[in-house]
Amino acid sequence: xxxxxxxxxxxxxxxxxxxxxxxxxxxxxxxxxxxxxxxxxxxxxxxxxxxxxxxxxxxxxxxxxxxxxxxxxxxxxxxxxxxxxxxxxxxxxxxxxxxxxxxxxxxxxxxxxxxxxxxxxxxxxxxxxxxxxxxxxxxxxxxxxxxxxxxxxxxxxxxxxxxxxxxxxxxxxxxxxxxxxxxxxxxxxxxxxxxxxxxxxxxxxxxxxxxxxxxxxxxxxxxxxxxxxxxxxxxxxxxxxxxxxxxxxxxxxxxxxxxxxxxxxxxxxxxxxxxxxxxxxxxxxxxxxxxxxxxxxxxxxxxxxxxxxxxxxxxxxxxxxxxxxxxxxxxxxxxxxxxxxxxxxxxxxxxxxxxxxxxxxxxxxxxxxxxxxxxxxxxxxxxxxxxxxxxxxxxxxxxxxxxxxxxxxxxxxxxxxxxxxxxxxxxxxxxxxxxxxxxxxxxxxxxxxxxxx
RNA sequence: GCGGUUGUAGCUCAGUUGGUUAGAGUAGGCGUUUGUGGUGCGCUUGGUCGUGGGUUCGAGCCCCAUCAUCCGCCCCA
Numbered sequence: 206x207x208x209x210x211x212x213x214x215x216x217x218x219x220x221x222x223x224x225x226x227x228x229x230x231x232x233x234x235x236x237x238x239x240x241x242x243x244x245x246x247x248x249x250x251x252x253x254x255x256x257x258x259x260x261x262x263x264x265x266x267x268x269x270x271x272x273x274x275x276x277x278x279x280x281x282x283x284x285x286x287x288x289x290x291x292x293x294x295x296x297x298x299x300x301x302x303x304x305x306x307x308x309x310x311x312x313x314x315x316x317x318x319x320x321x322x323x324x325x326x327x328x329x330x331x332x333x334x335x336x337x338x339x340x341x342x343x344x345x346x347x348x349x350x351x352x353x354x355x356x357x358x359x360x361x362x363x364x365x366x367x368x369x370x371x372x373x374x375x376x377x378x379x380x381x382x383x384x385x386x387x388x389x390x391x392x393x394x395x396x397x398x399x400x401x402x403x404x405x406x407x408x409x410x411x412x413x414x415x416x417x418x419x420x421x422x423x424x425x426x427x428x429x430x431x432x433x434x435x436x437x438x439x440x441x442x443x444x445x446x447x448x449x450x451x452x453x454x455x456x457x458x459x460x461x462x463x464x465x466x467x468x469x470x471x472x473x474x475x476x477x478x479x480x481x482x483x484x485x486x487x488x489x490x491x492x493x494x495x496x497x498x499x500x501x502x503x504x505x506x507x508x509x510x511x512x513x514x515x516x517x518x519x520x521x522x523x524x525x526x527x528x529x530x531x532x533x534x535x536x537x538x539x540x541x542x543x544x545x546x547x548x549x550x551x552x553x554x555x556x557x558x559x560x561x562x563x564x565x566x567x568x569x570x571x572x573x574x575x576x577x578x579x580x581x582x583x584x585x586x587x588x589x590x591x592x593x594x595x596x597x598x599x600x601x602x603x604x605x606x607x608x609x610x611x612x613x614x615x616x617x618x619x620x621x622x623x624x625x626x627x628x629x630x631x632x633x634x635x636x637x638x639x640x641x642x643x644x645x646x647x648x649x650x651x652x653x654x655x656x657x658x
Numbered sequence: 659g660c661g662g663u664u665g666u667a668g669c670u671c672a673g674u675u676g677g678u679u680a681g682a683g684u685a686g687g688c689g690u691u692u693g694u695g696g697u698g699c700g701c702u703u704g705g706u707c708g709u710g711g712g713u714u715c716g717a718g719c720c721c722c723a724u725c726a727u728c729c730g731c732c733c734c735a
Binding site: 210213263264266267305333335337338339340341342343344347348349519520522544545546547548549573575605606607608609610611612613614615621623625627635637639642644 | 692693694695696726728729730732733734735
């Protein structure tokens with residue numbers, strides 16, 4: 206017999222974990238629907254050529270590939286084997302597991318462009334797979350939870366996603382900060398120094414700021430060819446602290462000659478102004494000049510949500526993209542999206558103890574008995590209760606009564622109904638409250654009243 | 659891809675400089691007035707010591723390899 210185990214980097218979710226996961230999923234879903242987002246699902250399996258080349262070289266290596274069915278070696282020649290796995294792979298595997306929800310969404314939009322009413326709001330909550338090395342909070346199978354508005358470049362959409370963020374976390378009672386910035390502001394910064402072509406180097410270095418500190422970022426910029434003066438200017442731009450409004454005014458001075466920088470500030474201003482009327486306090490909405498968000502496809506506003514009371518990383522990310530679907534033959538489709546890092550949100554909520562008392566037990570009441578007649582009566586009563594919306598189950602065997610009580614205790618079923626000869630005679634049951642041990646002899650209609658109360 | 663940590667019962671872990679038949683707690687089973695759980699008491703099931711080699715009269719312990727695990731780095735959610 207082999208020792209059972211989970212495949213590397215994967216987990217089972219038992220009833221207790223599922224209760225917590227569903228609690229969070231349900232709240233998020235509720236607000237998605239409230240904001241008019243429509244659910245879609247896409248297959249776990251995509252054609253490999255849909256996926257490859259979308260995530261960079263490292264991403265391609267992290268794709269799970271699916272071996273072709275049947276004799277997958279039939280088209281493989283000895284020359285192929287010599288040429289190595291990279292050349293041979295397309296002949297061995299034509300399909301792969303989805304790596305994120307964004308690329309399948311882009312495929313879906315471009316395939317259904319004629320049916321969809323734009324701007325299209327969709328949400329999608331599904332697992333994705335990455336052949337990454339598992340670590341704390343990092344798995345090979347995990348859920349993503351995305352909402353996007355595609356086919357409109359209005360800044361109202363950005364403000365809508367901010368309101369969505371606020372309503373979800375206020376429902377979850379999780380205190381967060383939402384940092385916003387714009388790629389255009391960052392471009393304005395390099396623009397104002399005459400370094401337009403160094404934007405990527407700049408963004409990559411700046412993204413590490415809160416992790417490694419200014420000195421390390423400074424060093425990285427100098428290594429990339431930035432001058433000491435330029436670094437000083439950058440430092441003075443990003444080290445300004447103040448209210449959102451003050452930051453905008455401060456940067457406006459630097460961006461006098463940068464059209465794109467000015468545009469970025471204007472967009473931030475517009476979104477902040479709109480958000481003032483979203484019905485939330487928005488004290489946690491912060492224009493963060495140093496927010497860069499790595500090397501993704503974002504072109505405009507970018508977001509990052511963080512939990513206030515926990516030191517580690519971001520739990521929400523997102524932003525505006527202009528060109529997500531062009532690789533599927535649909536150019537000029539601007540959209541804005543937000544992605545909730547479900548697994549991390551669950552971690553944070555667990556750390557902070559934010560879950561309410563969740564009833565993971567299946568049944569509210571267990572029926573137990575001493576004879577075949579009792580069993581019959583229990584079965585009947587059980588089905589009566591279910592019609593009343595009460596979750597009920599019958600203990601399956603005539604055994605020592607003790608066993609059924611231990612069973613109820615272990616499953617945290619709050620009530621046990623005992624049906625013996627005496628109860629049968631009088632059309633009653635003995636109802637025991639497992640919390641305090643109280644027991645009373647009552648009728649089935651009284652029992653329904655009690656449990657419903 | 660790189661560096662480190664740890665693999666002993668279902669779970670959490672002891673196990674001395676290498677020395678008889680590998681232990682504990684917990685969980686499970688049975689019993690403790692046969693119609694009553696959670697706490698108690700008694701008995702009890704359960705392990706190729708991650709896997710494969712090596713050293714040795716003798717290996718849970720030493721050496722090599724390998725797999726898994728967790729923690730950093732890279733990257734990401």
